[in-house]
Amino acid sequence: MTVVQFKQSTGMSNVLILFSSSQLGGAEKSLSRMAFLSDDVNYILGTLDSEGPWCDWVRANGFPPSVYGNYNLISLVIKLYRDIKRLPIDVVYVCGLRASFLLRFLLIFIPKTKLIHGVRWNPSTDSLLDKSFRIVETWFSWLVDGWIVNSKVIKNTLLNRCNIKNNDVYVIYNGVNFPSNIGSFSERPLEILTVANLSKRKGYIEYLKNISKIIDLVPNLKFVFVGRDDMNGLVQKKIIEYGLENYISYEGFHSDVTDYYKRAKLFVLPSLWGEGCPTAILEALSYSVPVVAYNIDGIPELINNGDDGLLLEVDDNNAYREIVKMLNSYDNLSVMGERGRNKIKSKFTIESCVNNHKTVVNEIIAK
Numbered sequence: 001m002t003v004v005q006f007k008q009s010t011g012m013s014n015v016l017i018l019f020s021s022s023q024l025g026g027a028e029k030s031l032s033r034m035a036f037l038s039d040d041v042n043y044i045l046g047t048l049d050s051e052g053p054w055c056d057w058v059r060a061n062g063f064p065p066s067v068y069g070n071y072n073l074i075s076l077v078i079k080l081y082r083d084i085k086r087l088p089i090d091v092v093y094v095c096g097l098r099a100s101f102l103l104r105f106l107l108i109f110i111p112k113t114k115l116i117h118g119v120r121w122n123p124s125t126d127s128l129l130d131k132s133f134r135i136v137e138t139w140f141s142w143l144v145d146g147w148i149v150n151s152k153v154i155k156n157t158l159l160n161r162c163n164i165k166n167n168d169v170y171v172i173y174n175g176v177n178f179p180s181n182i183g184s185f186s187e188r189p190l191e192i193l194t195v196a197n198l199s200k201r202k203g204y205i206e207y208l209k210n211i212s213k214i215i216d217l218v219p220n221l222k223f224v225f226v227g228r229d230d231m232n233g234l235v236q237k238k239i240i241e242y243g244l245e246n247y248i249s250y251e252g253f254h255s256d257v258t259d260y261y262k263r264a265k266l267f268v269l270p271s272l273w274g275e276g277c278p279t280a281i282l283e284a285l286s287y288s289v290p291v292v293a294y295n296i297d298g299i300p301e302l303i304n305n306g307d308d309g310l311l312l313e314v315d316d317n318n319a320y321r322e323i324v325k326m327l328n329s330y331d332n333l334s335v336m337g338e339r340g341r342n343k344i345k346s347k348f349t350i351e352s353c354v355n356n357h358k359t360v361v362n363e364i365i366a367k
Helices: 026-037 054-062 073-086 098-107 128-143 154-160 204-217 234-241 258-263 277-288 320-327 331-349 352-364
Strands: 013-019 043-047 091-095 115-119 146-149 170-173 191-197 222-226 248-249 268-269 291-294 309-314
Touching: 013 026, 013 098, 013 352, 026 043, 026 054, 026 277, 043 054, 043 352, 054 222, 073 098, 091 098, 091 352, 098 115, 098 128, 115 268, 115 352, 128 154, 146 154, 146 352, 154 170, 191 258, 191 277, 204 234, 204 320, 222 258, 234 248, 258 277, 268 277, 268 320, 277 291, 277 331, 309 320, 309 352, 320 331
Parallel strands: 013 043, 013 091, 091 115, 115 146, 146 170, 191 222, 191 268, 222 248, 268 291, 291 309
Antiparallel strands: none
């Protein structure tokens, strides 16, 4: 059943945030948390998918989701049209290429409602998805009122490869809740954490090969993987094949990863492409956990190399040695973690994300 509910207030902008998926990923978490905390914009959270983990998580936070994917396409479009007209909605803020394509043509019939396309990954590769994205944005950009992206590199892709105007693209980084209680860094076990769904893009298989080399030099390590398995058990099979089952613990999907961050000495995100502003990196830094990741897409905008983390090159076969150097300097890890935590507090809080969205939404409405 589709549920729509506003906070009881007047004089605010009404914004429907609409996701293509009902899975609980970084985009869904970041934008939903932003909506939870907003007092100046009335947000509705919806999905074009059917029931999923995101729906349960949103309900647990007291925000009933609008679930449109329980209907066939014609019924979905009709219900969406009626909801937008009835409320009425000032802005539809849509995430996902297919969802944005559908809304472009639906909103032709509701011209007073603005359309924002939220782009959460860098669509710069030669994959079918990225090529399709660039074609759609190039030819149908006239149906979009603005784009909100979460890294400067995504904005550059839209400007340079989709011919979108500079003033129509807004960069708003993800924000995270700043934790007050993070425990003692010195008392944490020698544990390396990765929070990311298991997929080819996230680079887990390649990471396993580096882990085999790392444990030869630092044998007392424990690696923890947290995330939904989208590879049908392939990563787990490779863990056994490489003889790493005593070193790696796959914990599956968890909507709350707080305890894992509190235990981690180091965070590694082995993504190979397609990143914007990974929420997991920001969350790790907020818990004083230094981050290691590849120097791709929007990641260099989040990590100060050598200061609060380490940026590696994807084609560097000896990159694992840099991780070993970090692990052999526990005092330096602690200093790097503290720097990262201070950076999150000053620049990447959920409050700043809320305020920036308010400004952009009202600017687009006024166009």
